[in-house]
Amino acid sequence: MSSLTQMFADCRAADRAALIGYLPAGFPTVEGSQQYLAAMLDAGCDLVEVGLPFSDPVMDGPTIQAAADTALRNGFRVRDLFTTVESISAAGGRAVVMTYWNPVHRYGVDAFARDLAAAGGLGLITPDLIPDEAEDWMAASTAHGLDRVFLVAPSSTEERISMTAAASSGFLYAASIMGVTGARDAVSSQAPQLVERTREHTTLPIGVGLGVRSGPQAAEVAAFADGVIVGSAFVNAVSSGEAAVRALAAELSSATHRTPVTA
Amino acid sequence: MTHDEDRDKHGPDDRGHFGPYGGRYMPEALMAAIDELATFYDKARVDPDFVTEFERLLREYANRPSLLTEAPKFAEHAGGARIFLKREDLNHTGSHKINNVLGQALLTKRMGKKRVIAETGAGQHGVAAATACALLDLDCVVYMGEVDTQRQALNVARMKLLGAEVIPVKTGSRTLKDAINEALRDWVANVDDTHYLLGTAAGPHPFPMMVRNFHKVIGAEARAQMLDQVGRLPDVVAACVGGGSNAIGIFHGFLDDPSVRLVGLEPAGKGVDTDEHGATLTEGEPGILHGAFSYLLQDSDGQITEAYSISAGLDYPGVGPEHSYLKDIGRAEYRAVTDAEAMEALRLLSRTEGIIPAIESSHALAGALKLGQELGPDGVILVCLSGRGDKDMDTAARYFDLVGENA
Numbered sequence: 067m068s069s070l071t072q073m074f075a076d077c078r079a080a081d082r083a084a085l086i087g088y089l090p091a092g093f094p095t096v097e098g099s100q101q102y103l104a105a106m107l108d109a110g111c112d113l114v115e116v117g118l119p120f121s122d123p124v125m126d127g128p129t130i131q132a133a134a135d136t137a138l139r140n141g142f143r144v145r146d147l148f149t150t151v152e153s154i155s156a157a158g159g160r161a162v163v164m165t166y167w168n169p170v171h172r173y174g175v176d177a178f179a180r181d182l183a184a185a186g187g188l189g190l191i192t193p194d195l196i197p198d199e200a201e202d203w204m205a206a207s208t209a210h211g212l213d214r215v216f217l218v219a220p221s222s223t224e225e226r227i228s229m230t231a232a233a234s235s236g237f238l239y240a241a242s243i244m245g246v247t248g249a250r251d252a253v254s255s256q257a258p259q260l261v262e263r264t265r266e267h268t269t270l271p272i273g274v275g276l277g278v279r280s281g282p283q284a285a286e287v288a289a290f291a292d293g294v295i296v297g298s299a300f301v302n303a304v305s306s307g308e309a310a311v312r313a314l315a316a317e318l319s320s321a322t323h324r325t326p327v328t329a
Numbered sequence: 330m331t332h333d334e335d336r337d338k339h340g341p342d343d344r345g346h347f348g349p350y351g352g353r354y355m356p357e358a359l360m361a362a363i364d365e366l367a368t369f370y371d372k373a374r375v376d377p378d379f380v381t382e383f384e385r386l387l388r389e390y391a392n393r394p395s396l397l398t399e400a401p402k403f404a405e406h407a408g409g410a411r412i413f414l415k416r417e418d419l420n421h422t423g424s425h426k427i428n429n430v431l432g433q434a435l436l437t438k439r440m441g442k443k444r445v446i447a448e449t450g451a452g453q454h455g456v457a458a459a460t461a462c463a464l465l466d467l468d469c470v471v472y473m474g475e476v477d478t479q480r481q482a483l484n485v486a487r488m489k490l491l492g493a494e495v496i497p498v499k500t501g502s503r504t505l506k507d508a509i510n511e512a513l514r515d516w517v518a519n520v521d522d523t524h525y526l527l528g529t530a531a532g533p534h535p536f537p538m539m540v541r542n543f544h545k546v547i548g549a550e551a552r553a554q555m556l557d558q559v560g561r562l563p564d565v566v567a568a569c570v571g572g573g574s575n576a577i578g579i580f581h582g583f584l585d586d587p588s589v590r591l592v593g594l595e596p597a598g599k600g601v602d603t604d605e606h607g608a609t610l611t612e613g614e615p616g617i618l619h620g621a622f623s624y625l626l627q628d629s630d631g632q633i634t635e636a637y638s639i640s641a642g643l644d645y646p647g648v649g650p651e652h653s654y655l656k657d658i659g660r661a662e663y664r665a666v667t668d669a670e671a672m673e674a675l676r677l678l679s680r681t682e683g684i685i686p687a688i689e690s691s692h693a694l695a696g697a698l699k700l701g702q703e704l705g706p707d708g709v710i711l712v713c714l715s716g717r718g719d720k721d722m723d724t725a726a727r728y729f730d731l732v733g734e735n736a
Contacts, residue, residue, distance in 0.1 A: 082363070088596045120631075121501065121633045121634075122501065122506065122507075122510055122618060122619075122633050123510075123618075124356070124510045124514060125356050125511045125514075125517070127514070128500075128531075138632065143630055144630045144631070166617075167354055167617050168618060168625070168627065168631045169630055169631035169632070171616055171617055171631065172614075172627060172629070172630065172631025173630075173631065177473065190397075193356055194354050194355060194356055194617070194620075195354060196354075196355065196357055196360060197351065198344065198352075199353060199354055199622075213724070216357070216606060217356065217357045217358075218357060219356070219357045219360075219363040220356055220359035221358055221359075221360070221362070221520065222358075222360070222361065223361060223364075226357070226360060226361070231355065234341050241356075241357070241358055244358055244518055244519075244520060244521075245514075245517060245518040246514045246517060246518065249717060260729055262532040273616060278696040
């Protein structure tokens with residue numbers, strides 16, 4: 067059983083959804099991102115998604131674009147990703163990496179998988195790599211024991227959901243809306259329907275992301291999904307400092323319990 | 330026109346690969362729309378009604394066929410080789426771009442979509458897209474890098490006059506690649522009623538194949554005109570390459586003529602030994618950007634680097650995947666031309682032939698001057714004059730100091 071599979075099983079046993087928090091490595095600096103990611107895990111995240119800042123993040127809205135720009139301007143290099151993941155795994159935390167595909171291709175798909183596994187990373191979320199083009203990654207992830215988290219979207223056909231689920235491991239990332247990343251006021255009505263459709267094709271845990279920023283929204287998602295994924299809200303919280311990051315993680319985490327905890 | 334002729338033996342395969350290049354490196358959210366587009370296009374291109382309507386618009390609206398003009402006085406500066414110009418500058422809207430936008434706008438109607446988004450660098454594609462949308466009653470939104478809206482203010486005014494909304498893009502390098510990023514972000518959020526009218530033979534499959542096929546008319550006409558007017562095929566076909574749509578269109582007329590060399594001219598900007606160029610095929614390395622695997626300007630971490638050219642239509646760090654394939658198999662050659670060489674060719678053609686070319690096309694002309702020296706007096710060169718220079722007068726006036734106190 068992979069570490070992610072175990073995590074989702076534990077959460078399910080506790081009748082709650084997993085809280086998955088995103089922050090780009092190197093944002094605002096390499097040391098800063100390590101500090102904030104550790105705080106996110108300490109304050110309630112079950113898993114962190116460590117973003118690899120990319121020059122052309124076409125699936126990201128203004129918040130994460132700006133964070134990636136900041137990280138790159140502050141000198142982020144791909145090698146810093148691995149040290150960041152290592153800082154998390156060394157402290158007993160769980161980390162996956164979210165990355166556009168070109169930096170992985172450039173590094174060498176097998177070498178990237180090798181170095182990520184060596185750093186204690188658990189897998190990759192790949193927003194612009196679909197299973198159709200993922201032959202190298204399928205081989206490398208298998209060779210190095212990493213999970214493959216592909217995305218499904220409200221527009222995905224049944225055929226594509228089935229194919230994508232079959233290629234995935236660890237969990238599936240359900241994009242709750244048709245759009246880019248960014249905090250939104252309401253949870254999309256498309257999300258529960260997408261999760262329901264996806265469950266027809268797989269027993270993999272399903273994490274829902276895009277647009278979740280508050281406790282009430284997290285609770286709404288936790289009611290129908292196995293994981294609540296929060297990105298831009300954590301990026302925004304960083305500008306207010308570690309206490310704000312911790313407070314957000316704690317608020318979201320308590321909202322992931324399906325049966326309210328009594329004191 | 331049959332399916333097989335259209336997809337033809339030069340590729341791509343069913344998954345959109347030209348050798349290792351091309352494919353679909355796209356967010357899953359857009360896959361349904363891309364599949365829908367591919368399905369509609371596959372039907373349309375073999376539908377006589379669609380083909381007839383497309384050809385009628387090219388003939389009666391876009392002013393095709395475009396002329397083939399010999400440029401003898403210009404050629405005196407090219408070692409005496411004969412130079413022929415394929416006059417895409419005489420098309421409606423002033424460039425080859427009209428071919429593709431008419432095809433895709435017709436397809437948009439067929440898909441029942443009402444809104445079109447497009448990216449533009451120099452504004453040629455944006456103006457063409459706005460034109461086709463005005464003609465076919467489609468809403469049009471054009472994303473344009475903020476830097477380019479300043480370089481090409483007149484084209485912004487043109488697009489607005491044609492009824493399009495122009496959105497200046499303020500992210501990244503604020504040029505063409507960022508305009509494409511922003512268009513993709515719009516598309517993913519509005520894909521139900523919106524078609525992304527991509528302006529070059531790049532992006533995810535089926536765009537490279539589809540855009541190429543809409544531009545194949547350039548090469549087909551030019552080949553027939555060469556045989557008719559000159560009685561022979563050219564030794565070399567030269568075309569500028571940014572994303573590479575005019576080049577792939579004219580090259581395809583000659584791919585099966587082994588005696589014809591195909592030469593693409595990329596922007597060397599201030600020189601390929603500087604950081605300021607856009608010579609993707611000559612200086613880049615293969616990678617993934619905007620949905621396809623192709624040559625890219627990137628650093629050792631795989632971050633995309635900014636391209637530079639005096640021409641707003643050529644400063645793109647990627648290139649259409651079929652060009653990457655043609656380079657690797659050796660069927661086409663790619664060379665880089667500096668800003669200074671291109672601007673000198675622009676001035677030379679203006680003065681010798683009375684034709685003011687676009688700065689983009691001037692890269693092909695500069696390449697032809699060198700190729701002529703190499704070929705000698707028996708050489709025959711066909712140049713794709715992909716656009717006219719009116720839109721570039723502001724840049725040219727500043728470059729040659731033609732206005733103001735010192736003019």
